[in-house]
Amino acid sequence: MKHIYDDEADVRTKAAIRVMSLFFVGLIIIAATTSPIATGTKAGERAPALEGKFYNGSGGWQTFNLESYWDSNWQEGDVSGQWVFLEFMDTDCPYCVRSAEDMSLNAADFDGSNPQWNGAIVNFMASATELDINGHDSSRAEIVAFRDKTADSGQSCAGSDCGSRPGSAHTFPYIDDLDQDNMKEWKVGGTPSYYLIQPDGIIAWSSSENPGEDSRDAILSLVTRESADTGGA
Amino acid sequence: MDSNIQLLIYLIPTLIGMFLVLPTGRVIASSLEETLPSFATERGRVLSGLLLTCVAGFAVSIQTLWISSKVSEGGNFCASSTVFSCDDVIGNTAYNTDPIFGIPWGGIGAAVFCVLLYLAYSTSLEPNSTWVDNYLKLGTALTFGGFLVIGLLVSYEIQMEKICQYCTTAHIANVAAFIGFYRLMKLNESGEWNQES
DSSP states (O other): OOOOSOTTOOHHHHHHHHHHHHHHHHHHHHHHHOOOOOBSSSTTSBOOOOEEEEEOSSSSEEEEEGGGGOOTTOOTTOTTSOEEEEEEEETTOHHHHHHHHHHHHHHHHHSSOOTTOOBOOEEEEEEEEOOSSTTOOOOHHHHHHHHHTOTTOSOEETTEEGGGSSSOOOOSOEEEETTOHHHHHTTOOSSSEEEEEOTTSBEEEETTTSTTOOHHHHHHHHSOBSOTTSOOO | OOHHHHHHHHHHHHHHHHHHHSTTHHHHHGGGTTTOGGGGSHHHHHHHHHHHHHHHHHHHHHHHHHHHHHHHTTOOSSOOSSSBOHHHHHTOTTTSBOTTTOOBHHHHHHHHHHHHHHHHHHHHHSTTSTTHHHHHHHHHHHHHHHHHHHHHHHHHHHHHTOBOHHHHHHHHHHHHHHHHHHHHHHHHHHTOTTOOO
């Protein structure tokens, strides 16, 4: 008579095979029904949390949560979805002071108020921290003076009056990250650091991954537009 | 299906399993002895409860892993503005993976419950083998170690001021499994392992 099983087989082998089968069936179900996206700050990853208090020119410091900007139903090519351009900066960092002019220009061109821009709205925002560097001594008053470009406020930004920084006054929100919580969460190595984020919360571009590439070029090449061959900003 | 109703699919077997591994299991088991002969012995009752608990613990862990994958996609499953919001707990990237290897807690739970299920299932298939003693001790030690993990995860929930119902069900399953393995270990040591009732 033909043997179709091993009489001497240990029940432990049988139990192990059955339990392992159950485990792999569970994993296969998860793999078949979900497409998990890692959280991180590289392109293609889901943007980490960014919370705190923000100042937007009026109403004082209010609660901010970056998650409120995300639209999980957004589809690639949908021009109605709003993108986010996030800058990590320090009001005492000379590079950040110099780049304030670019931020002014880009925000004016892409925030939806420019009729020549035929692309999706890009919401600009800055997360202001205080780096652990000698001479970097920031505060909420300094962040306000930097953002509003307040002349003779008594606040010093990178050794000069905050009101004398390049560019116009900013109209986008500044988030208080003086305790560096958000900066650490985003693993930001230095300031300024820039992130362009899709409406669904997925990072589309970061300055750390694209050294030398201008943030304006990134916006022009990545943000959804109504027609690729029409003008632009 | 509402996520809290779906939770009952895991919670009810876990609680029945817990009831069976406790001495109180005799109360419901006595009426089922004719249908389920294994309920006639203390060993049979505890092993049945333990197997049920391990299967439910594994299933709820897999569901937790599924929820964490769904939340990472940007969707939601059991988000709530109340204190019971498993999305807020499982979707919190600061706490939803183990601090050493970065493995999702649901994945760890599923793997551990599979090991426990293997130990219990092997024991139930051949209860008088020489290795059963070691398996029961290993099961007791593993589930006891689970208390440390439960403590850590509950401390996360306290920090977040949110409770994950699915995670709590897995924690209850671990407690029930510990009771089951411990009682079986003691029963095995006492010499009453093969007694009829």
